[in-house]
Ligand SMILES: Cc1cc2nc3c(=O)[nH]c(=O)nc-3n(C[C@H](O)[C@H](O)[C@H](O)COP(=O)(O)OP(=O)(O)OC[C@H]3O[C@@H](n4cnc5c(N)ncnc54)[C@H](O)[C@@H]3O)c2cc1C
Ligand code: FES
């Protein structure tokens with residue numbers, strides 16, 4: 001189908017974009033990469049009457065390396081997140097996960113900010129943002145604020161953003177050289193949305209796990225860290241047995257959704273398998289001596 | 292309100308090297324602009340939701356889905372479609388020739404997207420493995436061929452392009 005008629009605006013500044021959103025409220029929609037919004041418009045599941053295209057707004061696509069975090073502009077395309085050496089150097093986990101989004105033609109256009117704002121539970125970037133405790137900077141008519149990634153996602157396709165708020169950048173903490181990471185997802189075919197994904201980030205000191213982060217996507221309505229499994233890992237000696245135990249704890253901790261792509265029980269099994277493999281990858285990277 | 296919704300947007304863009312200046316309705320998809328306004332019907336529309344790849348075109352050097360872009364967004368852009376690939380109809384691009392020679396198509400619906408996606412792959416990775424070819428084409432659906440001859444065609448195109456590469460340069 002074709003989209004319903006709308007008025008098109010392509011502001012050059014953030015202020016202009018915000019005032020358009022403020023003026024038109026729920027009738028307006030931001031257009032970033034359009035890789036989620038335009039399919040919905042073509043299917044007429046979304047019928048905004050005003051489209052505010054932010055592709056021409058200056059200063060929303062950048063990568064800024066700091067000591068603690070890498071800050072990435074909201075309009076940075078998935079392809080750049082996947083291939084930029086600056087981003088890969090700061091968070092190889094984020095880069096790797098971005099490479100799993102759809103196909104090349106989708107990654108050339110889709111954006112980091114759009115992925116977070118769209119809040120599809122099966123999307124990679126929200127899962128990594130939550131796992132790494134990224135912070136999201138947003139600007140609206142009430143001013144600027146910073147949101148913790150885990151506080152951004154409210155439910156499936158629903159965020160805590162106000163209708164006139166625009167995600168402007170995301171700060172991802174640097175992965176330290178003594179941390180090992182792993183990312184695994186289950187897809188039926190390359191480029192499909194994942195059914196379940198797991199992201200792991202581990203630090204080992206004196207032979208024992210000093211800190212553990214384990215995030216899941218696709219299993220429930222929002223991505224989240226599985227603290228139960230993280231606690232099971234901390235203090236233990238990392239090996240096949242502890243990994244298996246953590247995967248079991250994760251599978252028991254989730255309350256998976258059930259839909260056409262997989263039943264709750266199937267997803268639970270996938271949580272087990274993806275968690276185990278992501279942790280194994282993290283262990284492998286720790287043993288190889290690079291995060 | 293209806294007037295506002297249909298208010299045209301003026302765009303200037305280059306398509307296959309030719310400059311155009313047009314006024315478009317905001318909701319006109321780039322794919323429909325190419326097909327209906329410019330008569331470039333080589334760009335096909337299958338799913339209109341980004342999944343099938345038949346509408347793939349190259350925008351400012353990158354492959355993109357023309358069903359997920361509005362023509363109104365294209366002001367200042369350069370677009371290449373399947374029609375722009377061969378400078379002379381009797382001298383096809385090596386990827387096109389390989390699809391012809393190796394039966395990489397049957398009905399031809401998926402072919403423009405397949406060819407443009409394969410060309411982009413070979414420009415970046417001149418010697419892809421079978422698995423790399425399949426992965427690169429995973430977002431292009433073909434209902435006819437079963438993909439085997441498409442993969443063969445891309446391999447053959449890689450060989451022709453390597454042997455055509457100027458001497459002294461790595462292929
Ligand atoms: C065939 C196909 C396969 C895909 N596969 C995957 C996949 O495997 N994994 C995955 O994660 N995604 C996948 N996607 C979706 C893709 O990642 C999108 O790019 C992403 O979900 C949305 O980003 P966008 O920039 O395209 O946003 P848009 O589509 O432009 O916008 C999406 C929503 O976010 C809002 N929005 C956009 N930017 C902002 C902002 N800066 N601030 C506030 N609100 C904003 C919009 O108003 C809209 O509601 C796929 C898409 C397609 C078509
Ligand atoms: S028509 Fe655009 S991807 Fe199918």
Ligand code: FES
Pocket residue numbers: 395396397398399400401402432433434435436
């Ligand atoms: S040749 Fe018919 S769809 Fe591919």
